[in-house]
Amino acid sequence: MAGVFVAILGLMVLGLLAEGKRDQQEFEKRRAERWQEDVSLVKAGNDGSRIFVNDPTLVEMLANEPECIANLTTLYFSMADLDDDRFAAVKKLTNLRSVGFYDCQGMDAAAKTIEGMPSIEEIWCEGECFTAAGVKSLATLPNLKRVEFVWEVDPASEQLLRSTLPNVEIKLPPPEELEEERSEDRAGQK
Numbered sequence: 001m002a003g004v005f006v007a008i009l010g011l012m013v014l015g016l017l018a019e020g021k022r023d024q025q026e027f028e029k030r031r032a033e034r035w036q037e038d039v040s041l042v043k044a045g046n047d048g049s050r051i052f053v054n055d056p057t058l059v060e061m062l063a064n065e066p067e068c069i070a071n072l073t074t075l076y077f078s079m080a081d082l083d084d085d086r087f088a089a090v091k092k093l094t095n096l097r098s099v100g101f102y103d104c105q106g107m108d109a110a111a112k113t114i115e116g117m118p119s120i121e122e123i124w125c126e127g128e129c130f131t132a133a134g135v136k137s138l139a140t141l142p143n144l145k146r147v148e149f150v151w152e153v154d155p156a157s158e159q160l161l162r163s164t165l166p167n168v169e170i171k172l173p174p175p176e177e178l179e180e181e182r183s184e185d186r187a188g189q190k
Contacts, residue, residue, distance in 0.1 A: 035061055043067040052078040052102075056086030063092035074098045076124075082106035088113050100124035108134035116140045126150035129157050135164045144168050 035058045038051045043065055053059055053075060062068040062075075072093050080087075083106035090096070096119050101107060104127060111134035114120055120141050125148070130138065138144060147161065148171040161170050 031055075038062075039065060039068060042071050045071055047074050048072040049074040049076075052076050054078050054080045056080075056084045056089070059087055059093075060089045063089035069093060070095060072096060074100075076100040076102065077104050077110070078102045080104045080106075082110040082113070090114060091117065093119075095119055098122040098124070101127065103127040107131075108137070111135070111137035114141065116142070118142050120144060122146045122148070124148045124150070129153055130161075132160060135160050138168075139164050146171060149173065 035055075038058060039061050041051065042048055042062060048062075048071070051058075054077070059075075062072060069092060073095050075090070075093065075096055075098075077100065079102065082101075082104050087110065090113055094117075096117065099110075099114065099120060099122070101110065101124070104110065107125070107128050107130050111130055115137045118141075121143050122145060123138070129149070138147065144165070146169040147165065150173060153161070153172055158170070158172065161168075
């Protein structure tokens with residue numbers, strides 16, 4: 001009887017593994033389709049403002065299409081690990097004016113990647129801030145006009161940004177907005 005139970009249990013485990021593999025394949029297929037839709041949107045004239053990048057493959061796809069290079073002016077990175085070397089393809093996006101980062105890792109690597117790009121005018125951040133190395137890279141952007149943060153920036157980072165980028169508007173959330181968020185956080189913890 002125990003042998004039958006073990007055999008049935010083994011078959012169930014194999015079935016679950018096969019189902020997991022099918023789910024992964026379906027996920028990969030849907031992701032590839034979404035990337036292709038994003039590329040098609042930009043090729044058709046979309047400026048990129050509705051595209052969220054969380055994988056370097058999409059950046060490479062966009063950077064390999066002449067129409068995308070011509071049309072793409074805005075790019076938002078969302079929950080991406082920007083330390084991946086494949087994100088360097090962003091350098092090919094020569095009309096990129098606005099770059100946003102939402103909850104990304106590797107902000108200094110991102111700043112190093114876009115170093116010196118003359119088209120970039122605006123950077124938007126929600127999440128991790130740049131260290132001194134990242135701010136130094138931002139200082140190489142000749143046409144940078146504005147860096148905006150949605151979350152609180154510690155005073156030392158704010159001072160570093162303002163002193164290193166004296167001709168750039170550094171936009172931080174108003175103190176009352178930050179206090180409101182803190183109150184909501186405290187209320188949610190009770």
